[in-house]
Amino acid sequence: MAIQETGVSYYGISHVEHARRDFQEMIDHNCTAVLLALSEFDIDFWRRSIVEVVEAGKEMGLTVYLDTWGIGKWFGGEPPSLFLTNNPGNRQVSALSGEPIPAACFNSPAFREYFFELCERLARDVQADGFFWDEPHYALPKGYASITGGAGDDWSCRCPYCRRDFEQRYGYEMPRQLTMEVKRFRQDRALDILECAAGKIRAIRPKTKIICCVHATLGTYYVTENRGYDDWDKVARSDACDVFSTTILSYQLPRSFFKSITERTVETARRHGVGSQRWMMGYYQEPENLDEVSDIAQLYADLGVESLFAWTYRGGHGTVLAAPRALELWDAVGKAYGKVLGR
Ligand SMILES: [Zn+2]
Numbered sequence: 001m002a003i004q005e006t007g008v009s010y011y012g013i014s015h016v017e018h019a020r021r022d023f024q025e026m027i028d029h030n031c032t033a034v035l036l037a038l039s040e041f042d043i044d045f046w047r048r049s050i051v052e053v054v055e056a057g058k059e060m061g062l063t064v065y066l067d068t069w070g071i072g073k074w075f076g077g078e079p080p081s082l083f084l085t086n087n088p089g090n091r092q093v094s095a096l097s098g099e100p101i102p103a104a105c106f107n108s109p110a111f112r113e114y115f116f117e118l119c120e121r122l123a124r125d126v127q128a129d130g131f132f133w134d135e136p137h138y139a140l141p142k143g144y145a146s147i148t149g150g151a152g153d154d155w156s157c158r159c160p161y162c163r164r165d166f167e168q169r170y171g172y173e174m175p176r177q178l179t180m181e182v183k184r185f186r187q188d189r190a191l192d193i194l195e196c197a198a199g200k201i202r203a204i205r206p207k208t209k210i211i212c213c214v215h216a217t218l219g220t221y222y223v224t225e226n227r228g229y230d231d232w233d234k235v236a237r238s239d240a241c242d243v244f245s246t247t248i249l250s251y252q253l254p255r256s257f258f259k260s261i262t263e264r265t266v267e268t269a270r271r272h273g274v275g276s277q278r279w280m281m282g283y284y285q286e287p288e289n290l291d292e293v294s295d296i297a298q299l300y301a302d303l304g305v306e307s308l309f310a311w312t313y314r315g316g317h318g319t320v321l322a323a324p325r326a327l328e329l330w331d332a333v334g335k336a337y338g339k340v341l342g343r
Helices: 016-028 040-045 047-059 082-086 109-125 160-170 180-204 232-236 255-271 292-302 326-340
Strands: 005-010 033-038 063-068 091-093 100-104 130-134 209-214 243-246 275-281 307-311
Touching: 005 016, 005 063, 005 326, 016 047, 033 047, 033 307, 040 047, 040 082, 040 109, 047 063, 047 109, 063 109, 082 100, 109 180, 130 180, 160 180, 180 209, 180 232, 209 232, 209 275, 232 243, 232 255, 243 255, 243 307, 255 275, 255 292, 275 292, 292 307, 292 326, 307 326
Parallel strands: 005 033, 005 307, 033 063, 063 130, 130 209, 209 243, 243 275, 275 307
Antiparallel strands: 091 100
C-alpha cells in the first residue's frame, strides 16, 4: 500500500490567522496532515485558539491530530509540565536511590485524573481527527547511555502507588531489581492509562483515530530499553492504538537501522490490523546531502509505511533545535513528500 498521509508537527497554536498562512505553506510542501504539539501550558492558556486553529486546518483540507506533547514529562518533548510545577508529590521514584525524578508517575491517582480530564476536554471542545501519544515512557534515571537510550541498572517507578499496586497483584513487596514480574507490571500499567484515556476520548468522539508512537528501540535479544512500551506487539494490539508509530532516527545511524526499524514497525502494525506510521527528523540534524531525505522517505514508502511524518514545520527554524539549514531541510521534506505521493 502506498503512502496515504504526509504530515508535519507544528508549534504555532496562538493566532488562527498566522496558522492559516503556515497551513498553506504546509500544503505547498505536500503535507496532507498536521500534528499540533500541545504542551500543558498551551492546552490551558490557548484553549480558545486551539479550537479555531484546528477548525482552520480542517477547512483547508488537512487532517489534524492533537499531540499530548511532554505532558507530565511522561510523553516526550521539551516543554515543562504544569502538573509537576503544581504538585510536589506524585513523581516517579528511582528504584535504586529512592529519590523522586522530575516526571509524573502516571499510576498516581492525581496524575491519572489530571490527564483524563485534559483528554476529555480536548475531545469535547476540539474537532480534531485524532490524538497522538508522543513517545510515552517511564523516566530513565540518569546514567543511561547508548545509541537510543540504552541499558542501565536503575529504573523507575518505585513510588508508593506503584509499590502498593505491585504488592496487591503479586502478594510481595516490589523488588528493587527489574525482574520479569516488575517488567510485566510496568508494561501493563503503562498501557492501562493510555487505554483508559482512549476509552474516554472515544466515548465523546467515537471516530477519533489514536496514534501510539513509541521509541524506535532496538528491542533485541541482548538489549531492551525498558521504557514500558518496548513490547511492540503489546502496544499495537492494545485499545490505545489505531495506528502504530515509531519515532525519529538520527541521520548519523546506519541506513540498515532505518530499514530494520521500519520493517519491524510495518510488520507489527499488520500483525495487529492497525495502521503504520514512521517519522523523519526534520529538525536538529540533517543529512550532509539533503537529497537523502527523499531516499529515506522512498525507503519507508517501499517498505509499506502508510503515514509519514516529520518533526517539525520549517526544520525547527528559530528554535534551539533548528537544523543547521532548517529552511532548506524543510524544502527537502516537502520535495520528498511530493515524490512519495506521486505528485
Ligand atoms: Zn509510580
